[in-house]
Amino acid sequence: MGRSYFVEESIQNYLLNLSNNFNKKHVTGILIGQTSTARDFIIQAIQTPPKEEPFQNHSKKGFHLDETDEEWITEHARQVSRMMTGGLAILGVFLIVPPALSKEASNMLRRLVFAVDKSVTTGRLWKLSEEEVYDRVTVQMCSETKKVNCRTFDVKDPLSSPKPADWKYQSGVSSTWPLLQCNVEVDLRLPVIASSVEHEFNQNIMNGLKNWALKMEKCYYLINGQVRDPDKEILEVHKKNSRASAHRECFSVQLLVPLMQDDQGDYMAKVQECSKNIILKGVVHCKAYIHSNKPTVADAVRALKRDLLDTISIRYEMLFEDVFSSNEDERAKGQKIDHALPQRVFVQASISEILSCDYIFRDETFIEVKERFKEMFDCEVSEDKVDLLQEIVSVPAVCPDLEICQDHSPMILGKNVEKQKTAGVALAIGVALLALAASFFYFSD
Template sequence: MVKAVVGEETRLQLAEDRLAQSAIPAQVGLVIGKLNRKLDRGFIFDLVPTPPNDAGDPPCSIIEPFKADKKKNSKPKSSPDSSSLFVDKDWIAEHARQVSRLLVGGVKVIGIYVWVAEIVFKNSTLVLCQTVKGVADAAFSLENDFQEMLLLHISYSPRRWTCRNCSVSSNITSSSLRPCDFKMGRTLNSLQTFRCSYKFNMRIPICGENLSNAKMLKDVLHDGISLHAKELKGAKAIIDGNLVDVTAEEPCTSDDVHDVELLLPLNLSAEASNQKDIVGILIYSGTVCSYSYLNSKEPISQAVADIKEDIIMSLRSRLEIISDEADRETVAAFEDGSGTNIESFSKGSVYDIIQQPLRKQCILPFPRRVFIPWLAGTFICDYLLPTEDFEALKDHFVELLSMEAPEDLSTLLQPEKELPSLTAKSFWDVVAPSHRASDTAYTDSKSQDDVVKGESKRLTTSNFNIIFAGFILLIAIISGLLFHARNSN
């Protein structure tokens, strides 16, 4: 359980000043940072307000019930002691889901913050806990094992900060909140940077059972990524040329950028060999560039774990982006009246590939990962589809993170040279080369048999001639002996 939390004072103070100047009665948003259960500590890097929903309504508002005055003909008046907070839990959870895609190794959505008066907060603890639970379910995690998140309250009446630990592993009640120590300090300047360029080549079998159950291609790929996550979990790590013990608890003392190389174990994809009804194969390959940030109090093994998780999360994020693109194609097709059936989608479209069972060979490029400068020399990321350019980033960052994308494109990092791509092949396309080799081998074998038979035939003829000549010679000798015996008599 997280017992102490340190918030980046430069960012939190800036957020408090912004909220105080806005004079709004309530605001809710996401807390970005790190939680370390081994240290029982949390680190807050920034606060990100949740934008208005599609209808333009704010994600939270104050509900002020009215009660009638005892005097006759008096108008109802509000009771500040009974005011509570309305929260759009689903919208905040969706915000958390999309922001999680933009974060790199170890940096996560670790809770929510709320700017509201003290009395309103006390009357709204249950709905706020439910909101935290929704954010925990929506935010990305490799094991989906969020057990606790933070609820940060910024009170303006009276002005103070309080932080609570919210348990999200059980049924949410008002008793799910536990106070924890909170203070402001410097958390960003002490971060250590780790980077990794990871090449992967997944060969995911598609079974006839999946097709008979109408399992979508995206579901098969999701299962393949989950299997690769298990393999990656056992990978050894080399940091700056030295093999690292992933169970060691030593901190990292160098301030330089550390290069990480992952070495996968040799016994890969053992489950694939057990499949008997393989009808196709997905070849998902490419390069994933990953960054992670380590607090000075965290062990170096945590950086390795964060890198591994970030790689898998990046692969899943790309799959979700492709799936979202397919959904948009579906909506657009039905809006213009052309999407009445599956055949109406153009051949090779995202929907035609990712939303359908494997029926033919296809090639699908995935978005590339771009890194954008964030805070104190750190990076966040975004993904660009092959048809998009950097202009698509600007509105994205304004909407999701309340920040401007850099105007100078030279500050962006594009380290992924070999973009991830998916190739789907039917079973016969995969085994055809081996069939041709088999046919060749059969032809060669047949030719060799003909040669052997010919040699055998010639050998048989030669042997017959030798025996026949010997038989004639034997008759001649016997005849000579009989003739000589007759003359002697």
């Protein structure tokens, strides 16, 4: 038995419009949604933006799908994946072709679905667990008959065979998906090893971010100020209220950082010889949606934590090439340089009311956001659908702090271990208010 995909009804109209206005060799695009153990959900389809190319006449020789620009399609998918909030993922690709190209379409879709998955997962700070769903979907539509052929591939297995899947349209697929939100104060110091050469600088920082990500994944959490059993359904407390299922439930989450421990449970202070530091500091706002098919507390919080990891790594990547390649002279002088990371803004870019996001620098406005969503999401966004104020007060900054370790002296990370250890004891006792203090010590160190 293949997987079942419950698809937002508006996607049917979107695909039909693309096929009815079919004046191209073919149309490709991506499918956005969420997976669960029993069923999967597709809430948005986005066609690949057109690429300006020199005119080529295919009328005599004909066109073959092998000529498709795979790199352009995967880059579009990567850009869109950076503009999604927690819990959402690119679950597959679609292809609209005339009958003459239908035989080639299967091989093309197979290549695309694996290439897109590789593009959006490369460099990510987290990985899917073994029990999560690795199946990704391909949808082929005939531009004349409008017939849809739906298949899945296991992207974990490069040799996997296609499996048939059900494609079912439904209204309001995501209308009752719970929303989790949190503000996270970030005060992260990433030492650059003294022996690192310039071309290893970015990799050194990414390794530091991966270590931080492992700690974030182990965070304790409070939901609406309460400790919740991770194996229970997140909507369990609302089941008795029949009206609760008719609208979207919102949950406020607090993430509490555990203390660093080794395998024996001892608290660690790490000593490293470094030449410079990168300091990420500020408050980020995170959002995550979780499907309403009996999601557990653990599922929901995991989606929110991944949104935190994504928004930090994305902002760093956006700034890295421009800033650190253009300030070599200043860094050589040992100066401290402050840079504002891009601010995250939230956008309603679909009928489903599920929010997407964008990142803007200080000199950008709503106009740039509107243009990017037109290109990346193939939709018009009005100003009232854009929230520019969520992170307006404090935006993370990245500071290449060269003065602390300019003489290559050893730097001790976690120097307030005793103070944090005391707070950790309170956390072990299970006192929620003191656990918040432990989180404060970590973020303010």
